[in-house]
Amino acid sequence: AGRYNFYTTSRCHDLHMMMYASMFAGQFEPAIQAARALTATLSADLLAVERPHMAVTLEGYHSTFMHVLVRFGKWQEIIDSPLPDDPVLYCVSSAMCHYARCVAHSALGQIDAATEERDLFRKARKQVPESRLFFNNNADDILAIAEAMMMGELEYRKENYETAFNHLETAARLDDNLYYTEPWAWMHPPRHALGALLLEQGHVEKAERVYRADLGLDKKLGRPLQHPNNVWSLHGYLECLQRTGQHGKSKEVQKTLNSALARTGQKITSSCYCRRTG
Numbered sequence: 001a002g003r004y005n006f007y008t009t010s011r012c013h014d015l016h017m018m019m020y021a022s023m024f025a026g027q028f029e030p031a032i033q034a035a036r037a038l039t040a041t042l043s044a045d046l047l048a049v050e051r052p053h054m055a056v057t058l059e060g061y062h063s064t065f066m067h068v069l070v071r072f073g074k075w076q077e078i079i080d081s082p083l084p085d086d087p088v089l090y091c092v093s094s095a096m097c098h099y100a101r102c103v104a105h106s107a108l109g110q111i112d113a114a115t116e117e118r119d120l121f122r123k124a125r126k127q128v129p130e131s132r133l134f135f136n137n138n139a140d141d142i143l144a145i146a147e148a149m150m151m152g153e154l155e156y157r158k159e160n161y162e163t164a165f166n167h168l169e170t171a172a173r174l175d176d177n178l179y180y181t182e183p184w185a186w187m188h189p190p191r192h193a194l195g196a197l198l199l200e201q202g203h204v205e206k207a208e209r210v211y212r213a214d215l216g217l218d219k220k221l222g223r224p225l226q227h228p229n230n231v232w233s234l235h236g237y238l239e240c241l242q243r244t245g246q247h248g249k250s251k252e253v254q255k256t257l258n259s260a261l262a263r264t265g266q267k268i269t270s271s272c273y274c275r276r277t278g
Contacts, residue, residue, distance in 0.1 A: 008046070012038060012061045019068060020183035026231045026264030028072045035065045047089055055089055060134035060142070060185075063093040066100035067187040072266070073273025075104040087124065092132060092139045095124035099146040106153040107274045114154050121150060135181045145174045145186050149193065153274055156197055168194040176225050189214060189227065195236045196272035208240035211271070231260035236271035 015038040022031035042062040047055040069078045078100045084090035098121035105114035125143050132139040152167035171190035178185055191214040198207035212218045214233040216226030227233060234257040241250035261268065 008041065009058065011041060012058060015041070016061055016064060017183050019064060020187055023068060023071045023187060024227065024230045024232075026260070026266070026268050028068070028265055030265075031068045031071070035068045038062065039065050044086060044089060056131055057133055059090060059092055059132070060139060062090060063096040063134075064187055065093075066096045070100050070103055071188050071273075073107070075107050075273075078104040087127070091124065091128045092134065092143070095121055095128060095143055096146060098124055099143075099150050102150045103153045103274070106150075106157045107276075109157055111154070111158060114157070118150060118154060121147065135185050136179050137181070137185050141174070141178065142185055145171050145178075145190070148174060149188075149190055152190075152193065152197075156274075161201055165194065165198065168197070176221065180224055184224075189232075192232045192236075192271040193274055195233065196270045196275035199236060199239060199270075200275050200277060204240050204243045207236060208244070211237035211240060229256055229260060231257070231264055231268060232271040234260055235268055 015034045018034035019031050019038070022028075022034065039062055042058055047059055047062075066078065066081075068074075069081070081097065083097050084093050087094040098117050102114045102117035102121060105111075105117060125140070125147070128139050128143065130138070130140070134142040148167050148171035152164045152171060154164075155161075155167060156164035168190055172194060175184075175186045175190055191210050195207045195210040195214070198204075198210065209218075211233045213220050214227055215230070215237060216223070216228050217237075234253060238250055238253045238257050241247075241253060
């Protein structure tokens with residue numbers, strides 16, 4: 001019995017699934033509760049076990065904590081969160097912390113601090129062994145998405161908008177090409193940030209295409225890559241319809257969005273908290 005037994009991996013999977021579902025539903029409290037339970041499970045003494053090599057297969061779960069904070073725009077909490085005590089054992093988590101800090105500083109307009117975290121992320125990423133996995137994906141493939149997302153957010157706040165959008169499109173493409181897993185290994189869909197920032201710059205038609213793809217309305221993405229009726233893209237899609245005068249469609253989408261919003265735990269005003277204005 002105890003935390004470390006045959007069912008440890010199954011518990012991690014279940015907590016990860018709870019995080020993922022709660023994030024898509026816009027429910028911060030159950031998402032962060034699951035994240036805290038997951039990180040508590042993955043203690044240093046467990047991950048230090050070499051046979052089987054627990055860190056190789058399980059430490060990736062630990063790194064997902066930061067995804068919850070990024071998803072819900074908890075920028076100051078991200079900045080204030082300590083790094084793992086052991087950056088070698090928790091190498092993926094350490095890199096993910098720097099990714100999240102770069103995004104947080106970027107969202108707050110703190111460009112110098114964001115740039116410093118970018119450099120620290122890249123240094124930490126180089127320390128991740130090739131053998132380190134993130135579920136059934138290589139950890140570096142996951143961190144490649146983090147780098148593209150991070151660079152998109154940073155370049156956007158530097159007002160290099162086209163460069164930023166190119167980075168976010170790269171993040172979406174990398175995310176699309178991960179090996180299948182349930183739940184998905186990258187927990188914050190890049191299209192949610194891309195659509196939000198496109199809207200912020202007035203690129204409404206481009207944003208609409210992004211949201212339609214994410215919602216699975218145009219069938220351009222494979223079924224595992226679609227997120228039907230998720231509250232984040234519904235919000236962005238409705239705004240696109242309203243801003244382009246598609247009132248018939250917008251009425252139907254408003255009904256679906258209202259149902260999704262009724263299940264959230266906080267106010268949602270965009271598909272990504274990285275967006276500041278209309």
